[in-house]
Amino acid sequence: MESLAAEHAKELFGARHAYVQPHSGIDANLVAFWAVLGARVEVPFLEKTGVRQINDLTDADWAELRQAFGNQRMLGMSLDAGGHLTHGFRPNISGKMFDQRSYGTDPATGLIDYEALRAQAREFKPLIIVAGYSAYPRLVNFRIMREIADEVGATLMVDMAHFAGLVAGKVLTGDFDPVPHAQIVTTTTHKSLRGPRGGMVLCDDSLKDQVDRGCPMVLGGPLPHVMAAKAVALAEARQESFRDYAQRIVDNSRALAEGLMRRGATLVTGGTDNHLNLIDVASSYGLTGRQAEAALLESGIVTNRNAIPADPNGAWYTSGIRIGTPALTTRGLGTAEMDEVAGLIDRVLTTTEAGTTKSGAPSKAQHVLDAKIADEISHRATDLVAGFPLYPEIDLG
């Protein structure tokens, strides 16, 4: 089962090697970090000390190697620019393992500034540069990222958890396909790749032996039922229809962006090139992300609050709402429906006001929304998706 899933992954992404055991995205990233540490810290140390494996090291050498593991640097995208906690941030184990610095985005355009990143990499000299994101609505040029990594002697790792489906569906190709450019690529299998909850690592030959040590290095025993589901998802993603799906995800995302902006919303970076939109609800509607998220939920629309670059409301209340189009696209909604979705979201947010605390002070958490409007939007949202049932062929009686 495992080799079948791995073969599908290799064929689908054109990767030299695939490791399909990780139980989640976090685990896949941990496997990748330890693969790089193994290849670039442990192996040279063993060569230097002239022993074959770590159990043969003296206690003093072992202590030195353990210190060396903890002294490595990582450069990853900042959280408010769209990076992920697992890219070296303190609340995650990656931040406790690595000395991390973040690259952000250009304050004027909201886009990655590759020359600023290059300058930072030259100065910081990280062991690993992590590319990839959870909330960046544009393309990333992985050819340039690799060029920068090579220049400073770093390993380029790309976490494509969010956009793996767009890579699989050949919407992201050339400079925007991470697989030919990065030494190691990680992903979840449950986001745009549309498979079971899980993770996966792809890599070139230089890291494959280390990657295969994922279990028992950082992973518990394998989950064969999930690997079977990964094999199914990867086989589905190799079909022509998946390319059409991936393209429709992006068409829908653009339609949603246009619908929102036409109605007056401000989007981070002024639009989207991928599967996600990031609405700046603070400047568009005078709300925090938390208020907007709650008002939309009350109206039957599930979204996710998210920080925006240099967020004035911080990482908890936030100023953004992040919306992805893969799920609605799977149901069959198209660009016309996305415009209607934009209309529903805009109606909720224009009629919602920031609330107050019990003592009457302005609140970043409370909101005020007329229950009649919430009810009306909720009915319309329910009707809209009911027109696109998930499994029309299954009669639930």
Ligand SMILES: Cc1ncc(COP(=O)(O)O)c(C=O)c1O
């Ligand atoms: C870029 C990125 N990497 C890793 C993860 C973690 O995935 P998981 O929840 O499967 O551990 C996420 C999840 O949100 C993500 O967006």
